[in-house]
Amino acid sequence: MYHLYIHIPFCESKCYYCSFTSLKKKNYEDSYFNALKKDLKFQLDFFKVKKNSIKTLFIGGGTPSIIQTRYYEEIFKILEPFLSKNLESTCETNPNSTSLEWLKEMKNFGLNRISFGAQSFHPKKLKFLGRIHSQDMIFKVLENANKANFKNINLDLIYDTKMDDKKMLEFELLNLKKIKPLITHLSAYNLSIEPKTIFAKKEHFKKNAPYLMKFFINNLKELGFFQYEISNFAKNKTYICKHNLAYWQGKAYIGCGLSAIGFLKNQRFYTVKNLKDYIANPTFRKIENLSLKDLNLEHLFLGFRSIVGIKESHLNTLQKKKAALLVKEKKLHYKKGRFYNLNFLLSDELALYF
Ligand SMILES: C[S@@+](CC[C@H](N)C(=O)[O-])C[C@H]1O[C@@H](n2cnc3c(N)ncnc32)[C@H](O)[C@@H]1O
Ligand code: SF4
Structure with missing residues (x-):
């Protein structure tokens, strides 16, 4: 089974906190998507992807919703034979650039999960973050997603700003x-x-208030959201994002597009970060070899941040003793060969303690 990430690196404007690869699209769509198609075909071949074996697809950005649907139609055509029958396919979008027509057409191509970057409902906070949409646009786009018959809809928010x-x-x-x-x-x-973001240039954009983080998370839970990762909440277990879960479980994934990252066994694959270089050579990958120590550390960080947990067999003797102690102190829970974190807000401290 495979997981595929596709990066669309274009945005209408740059938000003050954002370090994701996002450029003005100018007239690059044709050349970018031609390169992306080459990249995709090459990766499908390189990873020896079989029919019906892509379990999750995530089109991220940037702002994929500023690209006309005909470009995605071609991508879905290439992918069609490889997509699994119960595929989860997500696309990130911004509230101001997502029309009902766009949503309907994407749904027709096979998209079944949509993610809106709201960040906040408050006009002043939206402005502070450098967002170009309003609260009304969030409500409207959610209505439209429901009209377009999306059954799985995510909203992104940012908190702990000043x-x-x-x-x-x-x-x-x-x-x-x-x-x-x-x-x-x-x-x-x-x-x-x-x-290198605008927020990095000055201090005091962040609140750093653990008691407010706790307050917010507890209230989200009270609203009926189930927390399955430090930043992720689902209405119930069926809506857990399978794509993200695969990352946290250390599964192999393919990354296509400018600045995308792929992962297989003990190697990470990086595409180039410059648009013109990518268009000229979309199949190029820089390879990073990961040591067992790197992989174990990553397993600890990702496992403690989420419901994935830590496999007992991944721990050395000293780490097992530490884990047993934390079970006694009711900070970890042990079940069937795995240790689970009971408070995701402590995940980084826990990982460092090991
Ligand atoms: C890759 S962005 C793209 C989504 C889409 N372009 C948008 O802005 O709505 C995905 C999400 O990451 C989050 N994000 C990006 N930069 C962040 C930062 N510096 N701190 C916290 N969250 C961030 C935002 O919530 C954003 O919606
Ligand atoms: S729209 Fe999204 S990807 Fe683009 S700059 Fe803002 S947060 Fe980053």
């Missing part, structure tokens, strides 16, 4: 309550200050 005091978080929760019937999944990301 604007997130208790009042702001209560405002976000109030709006989430309103739109809860329209969504099945929520990703609530704690703001991270990434190098």
